[in-house]
Amino acid sequence: MASGDTSGFRLPAGLPPGHVTPCAAPALWLSDEPVTTPATWWARCQQQARETGLRPVLYSWPSPPDHPQLPDDIPESQLDADLERAWRSYRTRQLRRQELPVRADELPEGVTPWEDDPGPPHDQWPGLAPAGLATGIDYPDDTAYLAVEKLTAGHHGLRGAHLGLVPATRSSDIPAVMGWRCEAPRASLCNMLRSWEGRFGTRVVALQGATLHVSVTRPPRTLDHAVHLALEHVLTGADNINDGTTPFPVYAESLVDNHLWSFWWD
Template sequence: MWLSAAPVSDPVASWTHCQSAREETGLWPLLVSAPYGPGRPTALAAVDALDLHDVLERDWHSYRASQLRRLAAPREPEDLPEDVEPWDEDPGAPFDRWPGLAAGITALAGADPDAAARAAVSRLMTGPYPLPKPHLALVPATRSADVPAVMGWHAEAPLPLLCALLRSWEDRFGARVVAFDGAMIHVSVARPPRDADHAAHVALEHVLTGADNVNDGTVPYPDHAASLVGSPLWSFWWD
């Protein structure tokens, strides 16, 4: 991975210029919020060998068992001020059996993935919480989904599973990896879910990544699912 020695002065323009040359260079551009030393790459053979359906079904059974134990346990009273309402208990995913992967959306029904990635990068830099002083990185990967493995991303994420999911999301939703902020990954989405039922199904795949921001209980499952309807940017982090 090549990484700029200093933050780039115009991150959106720099990223967009490198994206336009990607087919010629074979390099995927990324914005990276802090200087990043190269890590140990994960062999793509481990991603190739992973059976995504089998792994997610196994992980869902573990998730479901934990969900049932939590829902059956008596709720501990919260010591809150009288004028503060307690959080509603998170019901978790609304499935009592493994539903399989969520359906994809045809490429004809959404934005071009490259255009969606450009819009996501612009949003990351102009939104209420822009990436702080990002550097530009270039990664020699055949496809966007393989970038975390090729660059040796330092995070507690299960990289073979994450990259296999990213490959699947590329095909089903036009997803692209566009940026990293420490242990957080940002993924543009050209064809996000368009209704609540579809989003509830997609959200299960988010939960099964093990990402902390969708598993720490801060955001109830129904709220996370609702946030995915029409969302052009998905973000995950692992402590």
């Protein structure tokens, strides 16, 4: 289907050849081939998002949609209460791990367990992390563009990404609306992303197989704040945080002043 065939979309002018994916509701426009200068394409479409109602996302290795949802159909949750329940379950497993350390054969091949990883330093659920503080100019779209530039210029493998346009009301709904195929619990993930969007100025900017990349306008500035927030990252269930390869204190420290968060689910 040519890029000029909107099929219900109000597409930006001058797009590369693309198509509306079948079996997607409400719909997803996707470029037929990886785009050159993907950061430029992302910025151009983001600038027109209010007019078109379409939010851009870079998409490597696209696959057929998996049960896409309308934004209004994504169930709202009491995030704090849901995370507290998840924390209680996680804490039980954490205490069990401390009593029975992980064996080397339970980790991915070639990975040595961190026997001294203390995990999150909480004996009870601490509540949601406070919002990040703005410093200087607070423009989430500008931060997102810089994150996209970083992802497409470095070793992340997104230089050859397709351009996707998603009719999502907000950036945090992109994974559910486009029917992103992953092992993550999409509804609870979108509620987490909605909360981060308000507290930290996040934007979903790219999907790379089972990896989600999120730009962050107001990241934690102190280690204490990062440790509090890192617990929420743990409770997403993302494998890159929970597979035993990075000690919790090291991961938490990596969030300080970090404007790009990445999560993957095996």
